[in-house]
Amino acid sequence: xxxxxxxxxxxxxxxxxxxxxxxxxxxxxxxxxxxxxxxxxxxxxxxxxxxxxxxxxxxxxxxxxxxxxxxxxxxxxxxxxxxxxxxxxxxxxxxxxxxxxxxxxxxxxxxxxxxxxxxxxxxxxxxxxxxxxxxxxxxxxxxxxxxxxxxxxxxxxxxxxxxxxxxxxxxxxxxxxxxxxxxxxxxxxxxxxxxxxxxxxxxxxxxxxxxxxxxxxxxxxxxxxxxxxxxxxxxxxxxxxxxxxxxxxxxxxxxxxxxxxxxxxxxxxxxxxxxxxxxxxxxxxxxxxxxxxxxxxxxxxxxxxxxxxxxxxxxxxxxxxxxxxxxxxxxxxxxxxxxxxxxxxxxxxxxxxxxxxxxxxxxxxxxxxxxxxxxxxxxxxxxxxxxxxxxxxxxxxxxxxxxxxxxxxxxxxxxxxxxxxxxxxxxxxxxxxxxxxxxxxxxxxxxxxxxxxxxxxxxxxxxxxxxxxxxxxxxxxxxxxxxxxxxxxxxxxxxxxxxxxxxxxxxxxxxxxxxxxxxxxx
Amino acid sequence: xxxxxxxxxxxxxxxxxxxxxxxxxxxxxxxxxxxxxxxxxxxxxxxxxxxxxxxxxxxxxxxxxxxxxxxxxxxxxxxxxxxxxxxxxxxxxxxxxxxxxxxxxxxxxxxxxxxxxxxxxxxxxxxxxxxxxxxxxxxxxxxxxxxxxxxxxxxxxxxxxxxxxx
Numbered sequence: 001x002x003x004x005x006x007x008x009x010x011x012x013x014x015x016x017x018x019x020x021x022x023x024x025x026x027x028x029x030x031x032x033x034x035x036x037x038x039x040x041x042x043x044x045x046x047x048x049x050x051x052x053x054x055x056x057x058x059x060x061x062x063x064x065x066x067x068x069x070x071x072x073x074x075x076x077x078x079x080x081x082x083x084x085x086x087x088x089x090x091x092x093x094x095x096x097x098x099x100x101x102x103x104x105x106x107x108x109x110x111x112x113x114x115x116x117x118x119x120x121x122x123x124x125x126x127x128x129x130x131x132x133x134x135x136x137x138x139x140x141x142x143x144x145x146x147x148x149x150x151x152x153x154x155x156x157x158x159x160x161x162x163x164x165x166x167x168x169x170x171x172x173x174x175x176x177x178x179x180x181x182x183x184x185x186x187x188x189x190x191x192x193x194x195x196x197x198x199x200x201x202x203x204x205x206x207x208x209x210x211x212x213x214x215x216x217x218x219x220x221x222x223x224x225x226x227x228x229x230x231x232x233x234x235x236x237x238x239x240x241x242x243x244x245x246x247x248x249x250x251x252x253x254x255x256x257x258x259x260x261x262x263x264x265x266x267x268x269x270x271x272x273x274x275x276x277x278x279x280x281x282x283x284x285x286x287x288x289x290x291x292x293x294x295x296x297x298x299x300x301x302x303x304x305x306x307x308x309x310x311x312x313x314x315x316x317x318x319x320x321x322x323x324x325x326x327x328x329x330x331x332x333x334x335x336x337x338x339x340x341x342x343x344x345x346x347x348x349x350x351x352x353x354x355x356x357x358x359x360x361x362x363x364x365x366x367x368x369x370x371x372x373x374x375x376x377x378x379x380x381x382x383x384x385x386x387x388x389x390x391x392x393x394x395x396x397x398x399x400x401x402x403x404x405x406x407x408x409x410x411x412x413x414x415x416x417x418x419x420x421x422x423x424x425x426x427x428x429x430x431x432x433x434x435x436x437x438x439x440x441x442x443x444x445x446x447x448x449x450x451x452x453x454x455x456x457x458x459x460x461x462x463x464x465x466x467x468x469x470x471x472x473x474x475x476x477x478x479x480x481x482x483x484x485x486x487x488x489x490x491x492x493x494x495x496x497x498x499x500x501x502x503x504x505x506x507x508x509x510x511x512x513x514x515x516x517x518x519x520x521x522x
Numbered sequence: 523x524x525x526x527x528x529x530x531x532x533x534x535x536x537x538x539x540x541x542x543x544x545x546x547x548x549x550x551x552x553x554x555x556x557x558x559x560x561x562x563x564x565x566x567x568x569x570x571x572x573x574x575x576x577x578x579x580x581x582x583x584x585x586x587x588x589x590x591x592x593x594x595x596x597x598x599x600x601x602x603x604x605x606x607x608x609x610x611x612x613x614x615x616x617x618x619x620x621x622x623x624x625x626x627x628x629x630x631x632x633x634x635x636x637x638x639x640x641x642x643x644x645x646x647x648x649x650x651x652x653x654x655x656x657x658x659x660x661x662x663x664x665x666x667x668x669x670x671x672x673x674x675x676x677x678x679x680x681x682x683x684x685x686x687x688x
């Protein structure tokens with residue numbers, strides 16, 4: 001059997017079932033390929049892979065030829081006859097031919113550890129997963145003591161990729177040290193930040209890596225039950241995750257006897273219900289318990305008193321899906337990537353007004369400029385990029401003058417920004433930063449859980465103040481008021497929503513003050 | 523206050539009986555009710571409360587906290603337009619205005635003929651293909667006003683009340 005052919009002798013084609021590819025017509029494309037192949041009496045077999053993350057090329061079809069996988073994109077259903085005419089099943093020349101995906105400069109220079117398999121494999125095939133190092137981490141984890149296992153995670157330098165950047169190993173150790181009894185592993189898959197989609201891509205493209213990571217977390221801490229708290233806005237990820245969990249059970253990687261170890265780990269998906277605040281860990285736990293997603297006062301930490309009052313790990317999708325490669329390859333391997341205290345790699349998501357949007361996984365330490373211009377190719381509109389917002393709706397706006405800043409936790413903190421979940425949204429020079437400030441306050445007002453006053457009332461007052469600024473009403477005085485309000489919200493809010501919603505506003509005021517002050521009176 | 527039909531009561535009772543022993547079941551129950559009925563009628567609150575041994579206030583508090591749960595029957599097609607930053611960076615606001623005009627309704631409203639409901643959504647995770655729209659759970663990327671019209675036309679007829687309708 002050659003790489004070009006499936007067991008049945010048919011040519012294999014990969015058409016992503018990733019939600020982003022589906023949003024650009026991948027389903028109609030599949031139908032067109034099948035019908036054209038039938039008409040030509042050619043045998044093809046379509047594998048639904050995840051996305052490589054090169055979204056400007058989606059739907060990106062890969063043909064398994066004798067010379068390896070050759071990519072064509074962006075392919076629409078109407079291109080299909082001409083692709084068959086060009087002999088694409090043998091890798092023939094065509095204007096959409098991108099060559100071998102791994103050799104595209106955009107892809108070749110990436111350092112994919114967490115996303116190593118995404119886009120390559122059939123996400124629902126346990127065999128594909130195992131053939132590409134899958135379950136090697138769990139296998140090794142089962143041969144280590146919990147202390148050794150947690151020591152590996154700690155020494156790798158892995159920090160929470162959801163946004164808080166807390167050292168993962170330390171969180172796990174706290175859970176391990178709690179007295180025996182029911183403990184939980186929960187995965188925060190409530191990826192609500194605009195500009196982020198790494199969790200979604202991972203869950204749709206390599207769900208078993210998340211399942212394996214959660215199982216390792218259970219083995220490390222004695223937790224026997226896992227929950228993935230998934231946002232309701234991700235129906236495709238929901239379907240794929242549920243199927244992947246069922247397959248992991250069938251293959252006995254989940255259940256009463258994980259890999260024949262005699263250890264139990266059960267896992268299920270729970271759906272959120274459209275509340276941004278449930279991405280905050282204590283609010284997520286409330287929601288998992290079936291209550292209003294209001295934040296809890298800490299202490300106690302979830303690691304001590306979490307889900308249903310029991311010791312609980314709360315980690316993000318990317319964090320957990322990175323654990324298998326760390327345990328398999330060792331702490332030093334992973335810590336060998338990165339800069340300063342930011343170890344390992346980060347799946348960065350490039351979005352908004354950008355020519356080549358998508359997922360770039362690189363070691364920490366890349367500059368914003370390199371990312372925006374070398375990977376991103378500049379703005380989609382062709383106009384200068386004026387600002388980027390990093391880390392979602394609570395993240396600061398960074399002006400073009402600071403694009404030489406390196407992407408790591410400390411360097412960004414140094415300019416008053418934060419990395420968050422690694423989403424970067426680009427805006428060209430037509431952006432009105434006062435309007436973006438209004439939106440930041442409006443979003444906070446919509447999503448506030450209402451428990452504390454600075455967030456609940458402050459955000460609404462914030463919208464009103466920015467509206468007066470937009471109308472050109474006494475802007476100097478209103479800007480002073482807005483700055484004072486931001487300070488109150490930052491200092492007085494119970495959690496990160498009210499406490500950080502002012503960050504984009506404050507950064508806009510700092511770097512783009514003219515957008516607030518020089519407004520014609522309406 | 524409307525009363526539930528006996529079929530609706532049966533559906534709700536069955537869902538509650540099936541899920542009540544799961545840990546923290548309330549959100550699961552509400553999701554199942556919305557999947558079955560299309561929305562969570564306020565009249566189910568006492569039924570759910572009794573079945574899960576919660577107070578009506580508790581259930582009401584949860585139903586109203588989450589944006590996802592609707593308290594009225596939606597249009598036959600639910601159109602969600604992303605309003606978040608990444609989509610705003612590439613014409614999302616203009617698309618939102620176009621959607622309101624095209625369907626002739628504001629956000630959170632349904633067309634009078636009951637064909638479409640228009641809802642805002644804050645990120646669909648399709649930010650490398652902004653602006654994004656979801657129609658009946660199906661995601662669409664790089665949606666221009668023209669593409670929006672085509673998607674609406676595919677979903678059914680253009681509502682009579684649309685000022686720009688045929």
